[in-house]
Structures are given as C-alpha cells and as structure tokens.
Amino acid sequence: xxxxxxxxNGLVSGCALGMVAVSFSLIFATTKIFHVAHAGVYSMxxxxxxSALRHGAPEPLALLIGIVACGxxxxxxxxxxxxxxxxxxxxxxxVLIASLGASAVLQNIIAGVYTSNxxxxxxxxxxxxxxxxxxxxxxTQIVTVGIGLATYAGVMWFAHRTGLGKRMRAVxxxxxxxxxxxxxxxxVHVVVVALGSAIVCLPGALVPLDLGLQPFGGVPMLLTATxxxxxxxxxxxxxxFVLAVAIAVLQNLSLLVMPGEWSIGxxxxxxxxxxxxxxxxxxxx
Amino acid sequence: xxxxxxxxxxxxxxxxxxxxxxxxxxxxxxxxVSQAAIFGVGAYVxxxxxxNTAVPFLPALLAAAALCVALNILxxxxxxxxxxxxxxxxxxxxxxxxxxxxxxxxxxxxxxAGLPGVPAPLIFGQELIEPGAFLxxxxxxxxxxCLGFWLIMRAPFGRLLRAIREDELAxxxxxxxxxxxxxxxxxxxxxxxxxxxxxxxxxxxxxxxSSFDLDASILLLAMVVVGGARTLAGSIIGPFVxxxxxxxxxxxxxxxxxxxxxxxxxxxxxxxxxxxxxxxxxxxxKL
Amino acid sequence: MARNRRFWLAGALAxxxxxxxxxxxxxPIRLGAVLPxxxxxxxxxxxxxxxxxxxxxxxxxxxxxxxxxxxxLFEDNQAKPDQSVLSFNKLVDLQGxxxxxxxxxxxxxxxxxxxxxxxxxxxxxxAQADPLAKASPxxxxxxxxxxxxxxxxxxxxxxxxxxxxxxxLFENDAAGISGRDDFAASYTAAGGKIVAQEPIAxxxxxxxxVLLKLAAAQPDMLFVILTxxxxxxADQIRQIDxxxxxxxxxxxxxPEVVANPNAEGWIHSQVLINAPDSxxxxxxxxxxxxFDFFPKQxxxxxxxxxxxxxxxxxxxxxxxxxxxxxxxxAIKTFDGLTRVVFNNNTADTQVNINRMQAKTDAIIKxxxxxx
Numbered sequence: 001x002x003x004x005x006x007x008x009n010g011l012v013s014g015c016a017l018g019m020v021a022v023s024f025s026l027i028f029a030t031t032k033i034f035h036v037a038h039a040g041v042y043s044m045x046x047x048x049x050x051s052a053l054r055h056g057a058p059e060p061l062a063l064l065i066g067i068v069a070c071g072x073x074x075x076x077x078x079x080x081x082x083x084x085x086x087x088x089x090x091x092x093x094x095v096l097i098a099s100l101g102a103s104a105v106l107q108n109i110i111a112g113v114y115t116s117n118x119x120x121x122x123x124x125x126x127x128x129x130x131x132x133x134x135x136x137x138x139x140t141q142i143v144t145v146g147i148g149l150a151t152y153a154g155v156m157w158f159a160h161r162t163g164l165g166k167r168m169r170a171v172x173x174x175x176x177x178x179x180x181x182x183x184x185x186x187x188v189h190v191v192v193v194a195l196g197s198a199i200v201c202l203p204g205a206l207v208p209l210d211l212g213l214q215p216f217g218g219v220p221m222l223l224t225a226t227x228x229x230x231x232x233x234x235x236x237x238x239x240x241f242v243l244a245v246a247i248a249v250l251q252n253l254s255l256l257v258m259p260g261e262w263s264i265g266x267x268x269x270x271x272x273x274x275x276x277x278x279x280x281x282x283x284x285x
Numbered sequence: 286x287x288x289x290x291x292x293x294x295x296x297x298x299x300x301x302x303x304x305x306x307x308x309x310x311x312x313x314x315x316x317x318v319s320q321a322a323i324f325g326v327g328a329y330v331x332x333x334x335x336x337n338t339a340v341p342f343l344p345a346l347l348a349a350a351a352l353c354v355a356l357n358i359l360x361x362x363x364x365x366x367x368x369x370x371x372x373x374x375x376x377x378x379x380x381x382x383x384x385x386x387x388x389x390x391x392x393x394x395x396x397x398a399g400l401p402g403v404p405a406p407l408i409f410g411q412e413l414i415e416p417g418a419f420l421x422x423x424x425x426x427x428x429x430x431c432l433g434f435w436l437i438m439r440a441p442f443g444r445l446l447r448a449i450r451e452d453e454l455a456x457x458x459x460x461x462x463x464x465x466x467x468x469x470x471x472x473x474x475x476x477x478x479x480x481x482x483x484x485x486x487x488x489x490x491x492x493x494x495s496s497f498d499l500d501a502s503i504l505l506l507a508m509v510v511v512g513g514a515r516t517l518a519g520s521i522i523g524p525f526v527x528x529x530x531x532x533x534x535x536x537x538x539x540x541x542x543x544x545x546x547x548x549x550x551x552x553x554x555x556x557x558x559x560x561x562x563x564x565x566x567x568x569x570x571k572l
Numbered sequence: 573m574a575r576n577r578r579f580w581l582a583g584a585l586a587x588x589x590x591x592x593x594x595x596x597x598x599x600p601i602r603l604g605a606v607l608p609x610x611x612x613x614x615x616x617x618x619x620x621x622x623x624x625x626x627x628x629x630x631x632x633x634x635x636x637x638x639x640x641x642x643x644x645l646f647e648d649n650q651a652k653p654d655q656s657v658l659s660f661n662k663l664v665d666l667q668g669x670x671x672x673x674x675x676x677x678x679x680x681x682x683x684x685x686x687x688x689x690x691x692x693x694x695x696x697x698x699a700q701a702d703p704l705a706k707a708s709p710x711x712x713x714x715x716x717x718x719x720x721x722x723x724x725x726x727x728x729x730x731x732x733x734x735x736x737x738x739x740x741l742f743e744n745d746a747a748g749i750s751g752r753d754d755f756a757a758s759y760t761a762a763g764g765k766i767v768a769q770e771p772i773a774x775x776x777x778x779x780x781x782v783l784l785k786l787a788a789a790q791p792d793m794l795f796v797i798l799t800x801x802x803x804x805x806a807d808q809i810r811q812i813d814x815x816x817x818x819x820x821x822x823x824x825x826x827p828e829v830v831a832n833p834n835a836e837g838w839i840h841s842q843v844l845i846n847a848p849d850s851x852x853x854x855x856x857x858x859x860x861x862x863f864d865f866f867p868k869q870x871x872x873x874x875x876x877x878x879x880x881x882x883x884x885x886x887x888x889x890x891x892x893x894x895x896x897x898x899x900x901x902a903i904k905t906f907d908g909l910t911r912v913v914f915n916n917n918t919a920d921t922q923v924n925i926n927r928m929q930a931k932t933d934a935i936i937k938x939x940x941x942x943x
Contacts, residue, residue, distance in 0.1 A: 002788040005812075009780050034370055084561060092369065093316060094564045097510050100503055101556030104549055112546030115861075116615035118777060118801050120828075127834075129811050138811045211777040212804040216612050219499075220776075223377055230374050255785045261744055261771045265385030268378040272363070275375045279367040287690075288661040295654055388744060389771075398746040399653075401681045401703060414689070416661070491653050491682035493746075531610065531655055532662065535648045544618070548648070549610045 003256055005135055010252030012141045014245030015148025016203045020225040021232070021240040022155050023199040029235040030172040030192045033082055034092065036099040039218030040106025041077075041197045045070045045204030046213050047110055050121060059123070067201045074197025077102060078190050103219070110215040119213040126209050140210040147202055152241045155199070159237060168192055172235060227271050233281030243282065290416035291488075292528065297420075297427040298484045299524035303508050304430050304517075305477035310506065311514035311569075312443070313470045314450035315364045318376045318502045320478055322383030323360070325497025327353050327482020329387070329394050332403040332492055342406040346483040353479025354472045361471040365464065380499050387494040399493030406487045419488050426484055430477055435517055437473070446470055511559055513569020522567050530555075600643040601636070601881060601891065604663035605673040606656055606683065612775060613651035613676065615800065616866055620675050620698055621646060622859050623870030629858070631878055638885040642878065645669065653682035664692050670893045671877050673870070677701035677746035684708035692893040693880075693900070697873030698866055700822075701746040702754065705918045710897060713918040714873040715843060718747070718797075719754045721821055721923055724939050725841035726758035728925050729793060729819050732937070733839065737765045739791040739816070741782060741805075743798045744771035751797035751821065759795075767791050777801040779808045787814045796820040806834035825865050825926075830933045837928065842935075844922040845869060845910045872908045879906060913941045 020042065027035050045066045052062035081102060085095050126140045159165040171188045207221070208214075225240075228247050232239025247267060254263045302324055309315045327349040334345040360379050364372045388397045395401075405414040406422060413419045437443045445466050448456050457463050486492050495501075504527065512523020534548040559566070605624055608617035624644055632641050645667055647659035656679035663669045664686075672687070674680050675698035684707035687694035694711045696704060700718045704711065729735045738759055742748040748771065756766050768789035770782040786794060794816045798805065802824055809818060817839065824840040845868045847855075855863035880899040881891060889895050906912045912919045925937040 002784060005784045005788075006781060009784065013778070028370075032370070034373060081557065081561075088561075088564070090560065090564055092373075093310065093506075093510065093514075094560050096373070097507060098557050098560035100507075101553045101560065104553030105557070108546040108550040108553065110546075111614075112543045112550065116546075116612065118804060120803055120807075127807060127811065129813070136811065136813055212801060214775060214777070216775065217777075223381065226374055227378065230371060252781045255770075255781055259770060260782045260785070261389045261773075262385065264773075265382050265389070268382040268385070272375055272378045272382065275367055275371065275378075276363055279363075279371055286665060288658070288665040291661045292658055295658065391749075396749060397744050398701065398703070398749050399678050399681060401684075401707065485654070489653055489657055489682055490685050491678070493653060493678045495652050495678060496654060528658075531648050531650060532658065535609070535646070544609060546610075546614075 001134065003253065006252040006255060007249060008133075008135045008137070010249030011245060012137070012145055013252070014248035015145045016207050017221065017225055017228065017248050018241040018244035019148050019151050019203040020200055020221055021228040021244040022152060022237055023196040024222065024225050025229045025232075025234070025237060025240040026155065026159075026168075026199070027193050027196040028229065030168055031078075031082065031189050034096050034099065035077075035082075035193070036096065036219075036222070037077055037102035037106060038196070038200060039222040040103045040110075041070055041073055042200045042204040042218040042222065043110055043213075043215055044073060044106055045201030046208040047114055047119075047215075049201070049205040050119060050208070050213060053121065053123075063201070063205055066205055067198045070201040070204070071194040071198035075190050075194040077197075078193040082193075083186065083189070107215050107218075114213070114215065116215055119208075121209045121213075123209070138210065140206065144203075144206045144210070147206060151199060151202060152237070155237055158195075164191065169235075224267070227268070231271060231274060231278075231281055233283040236281070236283040239281060239283035287416045290420045294416055294420045294423040294488055295485075296525045296528050297423040298481050298488065299505075299508060299528060300427050300521050301430045301477050301481040301484070302505060303512065303520040303524050304434050305474040305481070306505050306509050307514060307520045308434070308446075308470055308474045308477070309361065311509060312438075312446050312450065313467060315361055315467065315471070316369070316373050316376065317361065317364075318373060318499070318506065319360060319380035319383065320474070320505055321497045321499075321501035322380050323353050323357050323475055323478040324482045324485070324501070324505075325383060325387055325492075325494070326356055327479035328486035328492050328497065329400070329482075330479075331483035332400050332486040333393065335404050335487070336400070336402070342408060342487065346480060349483045350476045350479040353482070354475040357475025357478065358468055358471045361467065361474075365467065377499070380502050384494055384498045387497055395493070397494060399491060400486075401491045403486050403490045403492065405490065406484075413487075416488075423484055423488070426480055430480075431517060431521070433473070434520070438517070442466070442469070507556060509566075510564075510569075511556075511566050513566030515570045516568055519566050519569040526567070600641040602643050602645060602667055602669050603671050603673070603877065603881075604645045604647065604660075604667065604669035606647045606649050606659045606663070606679065607673075607675060608651035608679075609646065609648035611650045616698070617651070617675070619861070619864060619866040620870045622855075622861070623697075623867035623872075624673060624874045626855055626858065626867065627871045627874035627878070631875075637878065637882045640885075642881075644673075644874075649674075649679050651676050651679055653678055656680075656682045657686065660686050660692075664690055670891045671695060671880075671896050673697060673873060673877065675699050675870075677704060677750075680704060680711065681707055684711050687711055687893075690893070693877070693896040695873055695877055697870045699747065701750040703746075703750075705916075709917070710893060711917060712897070712900060712914065714876055714912060715869055715919060716921055716923070717918055718751050718821070719758075720918075720920070721841050721843060722751060722754040723758040724923050725819065725821060725925065726755055726764070727762055728841075728937060729817075729839065730759060730762045730764045732925075733793075733817070735764070735793040735817060735819070737767045737791045738793050738795050738819075739767055739786040739789055740769040740795045741779070741786060741798070742769065742771055742796075743774055745774050745799075747799060748797050755795050755797070772798070775800060777804040779805050780812065783808060783812055783814065787812060787816065791816050793817040793819050797823065799823050802826055802829045803832050803835075806832045806838075810834040822865065824928075825933065827862055827864065830928055831931050833931070835928050836930075839925065839927050839936075842924045842926045842933075843910075844924055845872060847871075847909055868909055872906075872910065872912070875908045876900070876906050876912065879903060911941060915942060 049066035052065040228244035229240040232243035330349040334340045508523035513519025649656040671693040687710040688708040742752040820840040852863040920941040
C-alpha cells in the first residue's frame with residue numbers, strides 16, 4: 001500500500017506545485033521575463049497571510065489580504081523594475097540578474113522582519129485528518145487539492161473566455177502586432193504580472209500551512225515549477241499544471257525504487273535529457 | 286600578510302573561473318548557470334587524485350582540466366538545440382543535478398560532509414602550503430588564463446565568436462562552422478574552470494558541495510556582470526570586488542537581530558541598482 | 573580606514589604590551605568569532621552570536637579581565653569554507669587575535685589546518701560532527717561530538733525502552749551523516765537492527781514522502797537527526813498516524829517542539845546546559861529572543877575562553893593561542909552553565925535522556941561526564 005500513499009501524496013503536492021507553475025507560466029508566456037523574484041513573492045504571500053491571521057483576521061480574509069498584497073507587489077516589480085529595464089533595452093542576462101537581486105531583497109526583508117526560524121500557522125482545523133480510500137489526509141491537504149483544481153479551472157476560464165485573457169494571449173503570441181493594434185502590451189504586462197503574483201499567494205500560504213514558513217523556501221519550488229512549465233510547453237496552462245502534478249507524483253513514487261536523496265537529481269536528469277529530444281515541450285502551442 | 290595573500294589567491298582563482306563564464310556567457314552568448322558545477326568537478330578530481338593515488342599535483346591538475354573540457358562540451362551541447370531561456374532552465378537543471386551528485390556520491394566526493402585534508406600542491410619539490418607561496422601558483426594560473434583570453438579576443442576566432450552571439454544564422458550562411466566554434470569555446474571554458482577548481486581544492490585543503498552549488502553559479506554570474514561582461518578587465522575586477530563584499534559589509538555596524546538580513550538585502554539592492562543604472566558593469570561593454 | 577589603522581596599531585602594541593605590562597592596562601583584549609551571519613545558516617549563526625555577546629556583556633560589566641575590556645571581532649563566513657579561511661586569516665593576521673570562536677562542521681574543518689599552522693586556539697561551541705574531534709590539536713570542542721551522546725542514547729532506547737528495530741531520518745549534511753553513522757554503529761553493536769534510513773535536505777520540511785516510506789518498514793522507533801524544522805515533523809508524523817516511537821538527540825530541545833502537542837512522548841538525549849531563570853529572563857529582555865540551546869552553548873564557550881585568558885593574565889604570560897590552549901588543559905574542568913571536562917580536545921559533559929510529556933521536557937535518566 002506504500003505506493004498508494006505516495007501516489008496520493010504526490011497528487012496533493014502536485015496541486016500546490018501546479019498553482020506555482022500556472023502562475024509563473026502566465027507571467028513568462030506574456031512578458032518573456034525569467035521572473036526569479038516570483039519565488040520571493042511566493043514567500044511573501046505566506047508571511048503576509050500569517051501576519052493577517054495573527055492580527056485576528058479570519059482565514060478567508062487573511063488569505064484575501066495576502067492575495068491583494070501579492071498582486072500589488074507583482075505590479076510594483078513590473079512597473080519599477082522590469083519596465084525600466086525594458087526601456088533601457090536590457091538583455092535577458094541583465095533582467096535575470098536584476099530579478100535575482102529583487103528575489104534576494106524580498107527574502108531578506110522577510111528574514112529581517114520575521115527571523116529565519118521556521119514559523120507555524122498552528123491552526124487546529126488544519127491539523128485534523130480524514131481517512132479517504134484508505135489514505136489519511138490532513139484538512140490542509142484536502143483544501144490544497146480543492147483550491148489547486150479551482151485555480152487551474154479559473155485560469156483556464158480567464159485565459160480563454162474573458163476579453164482581458166484574450167488580449168493577454170494576443171500580446172503573448174505577437175507583441176509587435178499587439179502594439180500596432182493598440183492592445184497596449186505594457187499595460188497588459190502589468191496586469192498579467194499582478195495576476196500571476198496574486199495567484200502564487202495561494203500556494204504561498206497553503207504549502208506553509210502544511211510545512212511551516214521559511215524565508216528561503218521559494219526557490220527550489222519555483223525551479224521545479226519552471227521545469228514543469230517548460231516541459232509542458234510555454235504558453236500552455238494545462239501543460240504546466242499537468243506536468244507539475246506528474247513531476248510531484250514521479251518524485252514521490254521514485255522512493256519505491258531508490259533512496260530519497262536521488263529523487264531531485266533524477267528529476268533534473270530526466271528533464272535535461274527530455275530537453276534534448278523535445279526542446280519545445282509536450283503541449284507546445 | 287596572509288590575509289591579503291589568501292584574499293588575492295582566492296580572487297585570482299575566481300578570475301580564472303570568471304574568464305570561463307565570461308567566454309561562454311559574455312562572448313558566445315551561451316547563457317550557462319552551471320559553471321560552478323564544472324568548477325566543482327575540477328576541485329573534486331584533483332582532491333581525489335591527490336588523496337587516493339600517487340599522481341603528482343601538475344598531472345592531477347591536467348587530468349582535471351581535461352575532464353572538465355569534455356564535460357563542459359557535453360553540458361553546453363544542448364545550447365545547439367535549445368536556445369535562450371530554454372537553455373537557461375536546462376542549465377539550472379544541470380547545476381542541480383551536479384549538486385545532487387556532489388552531495389550524495391559519498392564514495393567519490395565525501396558527500397555532504399565534505400572532503401578535509403586535501404594536500405597542498407607540490408611543485409618542483411616545494412610544498413606550497415602558505416598563502417604567500419601559493420600566491421605564485423595562483424598568479425601564474427591567472428596570468429596564463431588572461432593571456433589566453435586576450436590572445437583569443439584579438440584573433441579571428443574571437444571575432445567569429447562575437448559574430449555568433451550577434452547573428453548565428455549570418456555566420457552559418459557565410460560558411461563558417463558554428464558548431465566547431467561553440468565547441469572550441471566550451472572546451473576552453475572547461476579547461477579554465479577545471480584548473481580553477483584544482484587550485485581551489487588544494488588552496489583550501491577542504492571542499493564541500495556548498496562551494497559549487499546554484500548560489501555559487503549565480504555569484505559567478507554576478508562577478509562577471511558587475512565586473513563587466515566581454516572584457517578582460519571586467520573579468521578581473523568583478524571577482525576582486527564581490528569576494529570582498531561580505532568582508533566589507535561586515536564592517537557596517539547593525540543590530541544583530543537584523544544584521545544578517547540587512548547585509549544580504551544590500552547585496553540584492555546593489556545588483557538591482559547595477560542592472561538599472563550600469564548594466565555594462567564597472568569595466569565592460571554594453572550587454 | 574581609520575578603523576583598520578587602529579587594528580594595525582593594536583597589533584603592534586599587542587607585542588609591546590607583554591613587556592610593558594602596566595602601560596598596556598587600558599588595551600582591550602581582542603578575540604575573534606567566525607560565524608554565518610548571512611544566508612540560510614544565519615538562523616543558527618546569529619543565535620550563536622548573541623550567546624557570545626551576552627557573555628561579553630557580563631564580563632565587561634564586571635570590569636573586564638584584570639581591568640581590561642574584552643572586544644569580540646565578528647566575521648561573517650556565510651557557512652562557506654572559502655569565506656571562513658579569509659575571515660580566519662583576517663582576524664589572525666590583521667587583528668592578531670589569539671583565539672577564534674566558531675561553529676558548523678564544514679567551515680571549522682576548513683579553518684582547522686590554519687589553526688594548527690598558526691597556533692591559534694579555535695573553539696567550536698556548536699558543531700558536533702565526528703571529524704571535529706581529531707581535526708587539529710588547536711581545535712577544542714566545548715560540546716561533545718555526536719558519537720558519545722548517541723552511544724548513550726542507543727543503549728537507552730535498546731535496553732531501557734526495549735526498541736529492537738529502528739529507522740533513521742537524517743539531515744543530509746555533516747552533522748546528520750555523522751549522527752546516522754554513530755547511532756547505527758552503537759545501536760547495532762548493542763544488538764538492535766536498522767530496518768530503513770532516508771535523508772532529507774537541510775531546510776526541507778516536506779517530510780511526508782520519506783516518512784511514509786520509513787513507516788512502511790514498521791520499525792519500533794524512528795531515530796531523527798535534524799537541526800531545523802522539527803516542529804513541522806511532529807505535525808506530519810501525527811498526520812500519517814505512525815506507530816513508531818520518535819527518538820532524537822539534543823537538536824530536539826527547541827521550546828517550540830516541546831510546546832507542540834504532536835511531540836508528546838518523544839524521547840531524546842540532551843547535552844545538559846542549564847541557565848538560571850534570571851539569566852534567561854535577562855537574555856530575553858536584552859535580545860528579544862529565547863535563551864535557547866545555541867546561545868547557551870556559546871555563552872558557555874565564551875566563558876571558557878575568558879577563564880583561560882584570565883589565568884594567563886594572572887600568571888603574567890602573553891596571550892597567545894599556544895598559551896591559551898595550555899591554560900585550557902591545565903584548568904581542565906569548567907563549571908559554567910554546565911560542567912565541562914576536557915580529557916582531550918572534545919568536552920565531556922553530562923548527558924540526560926528526556927521525554928516530552930504534557931508540554932514539558934522531563935528528565936528520565938542522567939549520565940554524568942567522565943572525570
């Protein structure tokens with residue numbers, strides 16, 4: 001039965017990873033910015049939600065405060081940093097280094113304000129467990145799956161059914177054309193980064209609800225999510241989400257055949273080989 | 286004086302490594318974030334050969350350099366098939382894979398606990414154990430690297446590499462072999478990184494995976510960018526500045542509860558300010 | 573730069589003050605500390621730093637040693653070996669310190685050969701990996717390495733608690749690997765059986781996959797060696813409804829873990845270090861954080877170094893690393909927050925076996941230090 005436990009655990013982690021991948025995919029597909037500071041926004045979301053809870057806000061309100069704050073933070077980074085860099089004609093390398101700098105700034109603001117110790121939400125309901133099909137799941141895990149699937153569905157709806165979503169995809173597929181048809185890519189970029197940042201607050205709060213808050217926890221998560229996005233095909237929301245779940249499941253199931261220390265190495269090994277044979281991803285558009 | 290000697294020796298080792306990164310990232314435009322992994326392979330190979338076999342220092346260093354040449358060609362090969370951001374992510378993957386191997390292949394690398402007691406280099410019967418003595422070796426290594434870099438930049442080969450970065454298709458259309466040029470550049474970068482690794486291991490006498498992880502690769506990129514990409518002077522000044530930065534930041538008096546975070550925060554702000562206002566670095570060409 | 577010049581001047585004077593005794597009275601005594609003050613390891617590094625500062629606060633408030641104030645020069649090594657070597661050389665060459673306090677296995681092992689060559693006393697107050705015991709004659713560990721502590725623990729869980737099979741969850745770094753090897757060696761030598769083991773990366777708190785795998789081996793007990801994230805571990809162990817007893821070492825002594833109801837019934841070895849309530853309260857008032865294990869250890873380690881300094885000044889000997897080392901072994905037994913005995917480079921201290929019950933960390937067995 002170990003395989004069943006690991007499979008279910010992988011599916012749950014995959015939903016959280018999927019939210020990060022989808023949010024990053026929105027941003028990357030539209031702006032083409034390798035937005036490493038997204039990891040900092042992810043961590044910030046968790047800490048802000050935690051603070052709101054500590055000040056007496058009920059859970060849904062605390063999460064909402066986190067979401068709005070993350071959205072604003074994302075818009076700010078796009079406006080103050082990436083837009084200026086784009087205006088000065090910065091190359092990918094320059095933008096990446098600046099984003100790494102922004103990531104370091106966010107993480108260390110957190111470390112300075114909240115210390116680097118692992119903080120716990122310690123909400124009594126989150127710790128309760130429910131047996132489902134022979135597997136014990138905590139309420140946090142169940143909520144994560146629910147919100148994860150809802151987020152995926154919501155983003156799909158937004159991208160394909162709303163006017164703004166269609167504009168976003170138009171800008172993503174051809175910025176020059178978008179410019180002359182007055183879709184105004186710059187405004188679309190700000191909105192998309194804000195939206196992606198707001199979404200990443202969800203896993204940013206849900207994962208620490210389960211595992212505890214840490215200022216430096218976002219980077220490994222973001223890198224794995226990036227791999228899911230690229231392997232799924234840039235621009236494909238389903239690709240990013242499905243691959244994120246698949247990677248998390250594989251990492252869990254790999255424990256059946258090898259010691260845990262190799263699971264990350266194997267993930268990246270498979271990815272590097274994969275890139276050689278399918279450099280455009282599985283569901284490339 | 287040992288402090289200055291050891292600072293200069295370490296900085297010189299990083300210059301060699303910076304040249305390797307500058308060659309790939311700045312000159313050819315292969316955006317690799319896994320040079321610390323190659324550096325690590327060089328360090329572990331030299332450490333292993335000196336500790337477990339009778340191979341003397343210079344042949345061990347040559348062996349490390351040769352292996353790193355092969356390995357660097359292998360890890361930059363994906364850049365022929367995937368480009369831009371896709372290669373960056375592949376390169377992140379290679380770096381994390383390398384860290385996993387350094388950390389977990391205990392028999393070869395000593396694992397996460399590290400490898401203490403790497404012997405000092407023995408050259409012409411002289412054991413270069415004191416920083417002052419080692420400095421000569423590090424300086425020679427760096428001088429050779431700089432000379433090689435300078436010569437290449439002046440040669441037609443250097444112009445070909447720059448042209449590839451500007452417009453790969455045009456170069457191919459002119460009948461030049463892009464493949465051969467990229468492979469040669471990767472080989473040279475590998476040799477630099479491997480040699481730097483060997484020097485690093487024997488200078489410190491202790492190595493562990495923390496010197497060769499993703500953060501180290503990023504620090505290396507920052508050294509090249511802050512110093513100035515594409516120029517020899519930039520590759521030299523970058524490592525000297527960034528290696529001294531933690532030491533310099535330690536001089537700022539801050540209350541201990543926030544000091545740690547505040548210093549790293551300053552580092553992040555510095556990177557952002559540089560990228561916004563001086564993206565060509567201290568002594569570089571515009572990126 | 574004025575600051576640097578002052579250090580040069582101090583270095584030059586340090587030589588002169590031996591001969592001039594009285595003239596040097598006002599010169600502060602300079603010691604060094606190399607700790608990770610930035611980066612992920614700074615969680616522990618800054619706690620250690622506060623312990624040292626607290627000890628100096630007390631010593632200087634009492635008027636220093638022989639009328640001289642004590643000054644600690646901190647260097648940040650980011651827990652990296654190359655920055656450690658730079659920091660060490662800076663302290664020893666530029667500022668002429670005779671002793672350097674440090675922690676973390678990797679950085680300490682990187683500095684150990686330098687300590688031997690330069691005859692500088694290197695004091696490790698927090699790292700417990702086994703190679704530290706024999707790294708350098710000039711490296712003293714004011715905390716026992718893991719081998720001793722875990723031998724006590726392995727015998728207790730096997731013979732007193734009757735746990736015949738064990739699984740191991742270890743942090744994948746120097747301390748964790750040493751802990752795994754030491755526990756496994758003592759436990760199997762005493763007749764127990766290790767049925768499974770899994771590593772976890774430092775700072776990774778997603779234990780569930782490895783916990784599920786370890787629980788599937790159905791051990792009587794789980795031996796855990798983690799330096800951070802123990803409280804989330806308690807939550808996850810309860811959530812998978814594991815049947816084994818959780819056993820650990822001193823790293824468990826985190827007030828947050830003790831207060832976590834999910835850690836009820838956990839057993840762990842504990843290197844004894846006690847602070848009177850008044851001292852703990854004063855610490856909390858000064859720094860705003862708890863007087864935890866690491867600040868206590870570094871408070872104690874600093875006082876050991878200061879005791880050696882005091883002895884040298886009393887005897888009128890120059891403050892050198894060599895003399896400090898000799899003084900340390902001459903004094904041999906230090907009664908601070910705990911009794912520390914130096915039979916060799918590594919301290920012997922009292923080790924307790926504790927059990928967490930009703931949100932307290934109750935002592936259930938006492939093993940005194942070897943005299």
